[in-house]
Amino acid sequence: MRKFSEIQKIRHKKLREIIDPKPHGEQKRLADLLGQEPNYTAQFAGKKPIRPISENMARKIEEAYGLPKFFLEGSADDKRKDGININRMTLAIKYANKMERFLKYEPNEEQKARFVVDFYEGTVQKPKDYLIPESDPHKARMVSVGLLARELLDKALSEPGINLTPEEQNEIYASIFNDLYENLQHNGGSKELTNNN
Amino acid sequence: MVDVDVIIQEIAARNSFDSRIYDLDYSLNLNLKVVDFSQFKKARETAYDLIVERCAIENIEDEKEKALALSVWWRRLFICSESTPEFFPQVKTIKKKANLVLVD
Numbered sequence: 001m002r003k004f005s006e007i008q009k010i011r012h013k014k015l016r017e018i019i020d021p022k023p024h025g026e027q028k029r030l031a032d033l034l035g036q037e038p039n040y041t042a043q044f045a046g047k048k049p050i051r052p053i054s055e056n057m058a059r060k061i062e063e064a065y066g067l068p069k070f071f072l073e074g075s076a077d078d079k080r081k082d083g084i085n086i087n088r089m090t091l092a093i094k095y096a097n098k099m100e101r102f103l104k105y106e107p108n109e110e111q112k113a114r115f116v117v118d119f120y121e122g123t124v125q126k127p128k129d130y131l132i133p134e135s136d137p138h139k140a141r142m143v144s145v146g147l148l149a150r151e152l153l154d155k156a157l158s159e160p161g162i163n164l165t166p167e168e169q170n171e172i173y174a175s176i177f178n179d180l181y182e183n184l185q186h187n188g189g190s191k192e193l194t195n196n197n
Numbered sequence: 198m199v200d201v202d203v204i205i206q207e208i209a210a211r212n213s214f215d216s217r218i219y220d221l222d223y224s225l226n227l228n229l230k231v232v233d234f235s236q237f238k239k240a241r242e243t244a245y246d247l248i249v250e251r252c253a254i255e256n257i258e259d260e261k262e263k264a265l266a267l268s269v270w271w272r273r274l275f276i277c278s279e280s281t282p283e284f285f286p287q288v289k290t291i292k293k294k295a296n297l298v299l300v301d
Contacts, residue, residue, distance in 0.1 A: 163260065
């Protein structure tokens, strides 16, 4: 039996959560929605999948069912004890980077961190809304964590002998974010510091 | 480019008083307050840990693992720099210090 990565297992599980409650024939309907042959979709939508759900296919399935982006990666609430959903965060970072390319203004570091947080939370706004300061305290804290995570990643990347691909950098960013967020949760932000520099 | 060697040397230099400083009587003779003494002792131990950790990180071959370890190391240095600047160098290249969350 084929072994799947953690993210693949999550996608299969989330897809089954969509299909299972629906009447018999949902896999056939899914195939129609995707414009694919039922034999093909059955390979990843069946109860015992033999094919992984690629990132592109995951986005197509979400679109076909009218679901929010990253639904198949699990929700922001699907976090392990006090941490974040790293798979979802990695994708949020990737999509936030893409978003930056289509803006009519040069985002500052805080705005970039807000893109990441909003993709992660599934609350992406219009580009002009990011010109207004974040008002949600929870998100503002996550943005602070994102800023520090970015700072630490930049420090690590600036060291000799570190040549990571953009995908690897996104993974590391997500891991650093998770570590910081876990610490923040455990310490209640007791050492939160606002620097004036 | 970060000149880590310079930072390491500075950490070592700022914490390299005569080892007799560990002798409380000797420290008191130097008119060091007990609180200063304990702070110095703690800082010195932390500085030693940072340097040892750094040496260990240099031996990590996996780049992703090394990058992650480096991020933790830099975070520790940030915290030390902010909380006890007299013992640890300020990291000059920090650009995004606003709203910096330091959690330990």
